[in-house]
Amino acid sequence: MSIPFLKQDPLAHGAVEQTAPGVRRIVCPNPSAFTFRGTNSYIVGRGTVAVIDPGPEDAAHLAAILAATEGETITHVVVTHTHRDHSPGARALVAATGAKTYGFGPHLTPPDAGGEGGDHGFHPDVRVADGERIEGGDWALEALHTPGHCANHLCFALEGPTGKTGVLFSADHVMSWSTSVVSPPDGDMADYMRSLARLQARDDTMLLPGHGPAITDPKPFLAALAAHRLEREALVLQALRAAGRATPAELVPPVYGALDPRLVGPAGRSLLSHLIKLGAEGQARRDGEAWTTAPAG
Template sequence: MGLTFLRDDPLLHGAVEETAPGVRRLVCNNPSAFTFRGTNTYIVGRGEVAVIDPGPEDAAHLAAILRATEGERVTHVIVTHTHRDHSPGAAALVAATGARTYGFGPHMTPPEAGGEGGDHGFRPDVAVPDGGVVEGGDWRLTALHTPGHCANHLCFAMDGNGVLFSADHVMSWSTSVVSPPDGDMADYMRSLGRVMARDDRVLLPGHGPALRDPKPFLKGLHAHREEREARVLAALREAGTATADALVGPVYGPFDPRLVRPAGRSLLSHLIKLEQEGQVARAEGENWRPL
């Protein structure tokens, strides 16, 4: 099954759009090879509102959020996961509004254990477990713990309109990087299965435009991950032994040089999953071999 990414997203930085019933979207001006045009920030409800993923520390983006909520009260700042493009902006937004923060918990992999890219300073005021509910005056969100891209990753289902805030677990513009040890491919595939089993009408990702009628995309994404894993195993069998980085070329083909390292991290996560399944083993140094 094919997988077609959505890369047409005309929303201007600093502007705001009604992206789903009861949901407004802004895009932070932090574009990169990993963030597309920037981090999506969502405003949920009217009057007393929640802000989902305030983004990085960025004064212009903070000002845009405050303009978009002028005359309203921000009561909740919700963080889907603690990567530095999603959660560091929470502190300034809380200082400006007095809101409380909500999230699964602090970043689960310390820097010395490979937790690069994590916002290790974020601690939610309210820990939200799998199945936990966060609600305001005219909105209600139920959390789904979806580890894989990040161990403390949460998606949030909005009552009444078929919207799932999928954050970086399912994005419309690209696949998610799964970088061990905080990222885990086996967890990712299990979490993807949970989302596939749902009947959401719209997925609102952490980067890129909304995914409407998401079922075909989710099926394609699942097939894409399985196909890539099969290619990893085939390439390793062809090579005999290889590192994850050495497999990037055979698995991906011609590739953006900026993405070789994160691609290698995702391939490493595939190898760890295959090791758990008894299909590959670690060899000397950083090499892997098929079984």
């Protein structure tokens, strides 16, 4: 089941797009093999507004956000998760506006324990737990804790003046252009699949991701994403059985085939996450740096 990825995003860096009622989008100029054309920052509301995911430290992006909200008041800087392409820009935006920061909490994995991709300097002024609401002038955001890509990852359901809108800010849990890297120990495939199932059970009509354009038909997209992860897991188990014993790096070629060299390392990390999940389920076991299939019975 192929995922209907959206590989075109014509929004220019620094330009402002009305993405949904009450929501504007600006793309940071930080394109890469992992960020697509850049990190999406969303402006929520009018007059008194929130900025979701201010992005990395980038002077041009900060200027674009401030220009887009000229004459308005930024009261909330909301961070979906503490990866370095999403939260470091909060510091300069807060310094320019006096807004408070909101997020699940600081990055949960220390650098020396595998959390090297985290923004360890971010500590929200206000911690937001699963199910809690952030309220503004004509909008509110309900937090959904969705660990998997990042342990402190939050999605946010948007409420407008008349109630629920069907819009969900899915950040990096569900992106429109690619699957998400799930890199242990901060990333966890079992958590990711549970979080994905949680979104599948909802009735959102639009997902606004951390990278790429809006997903306007979420149900089939989420179903395809879940099916893809399960197919990948089956391939991992098949390749491991064929090898007998293998490291995650050794499993990359039979599972992924030819890859952009920049993606080989992250692919190995995602494979490790699959193996850890299979290990917890009793289908694989660790043998030093390598893995084997678990014996029957």
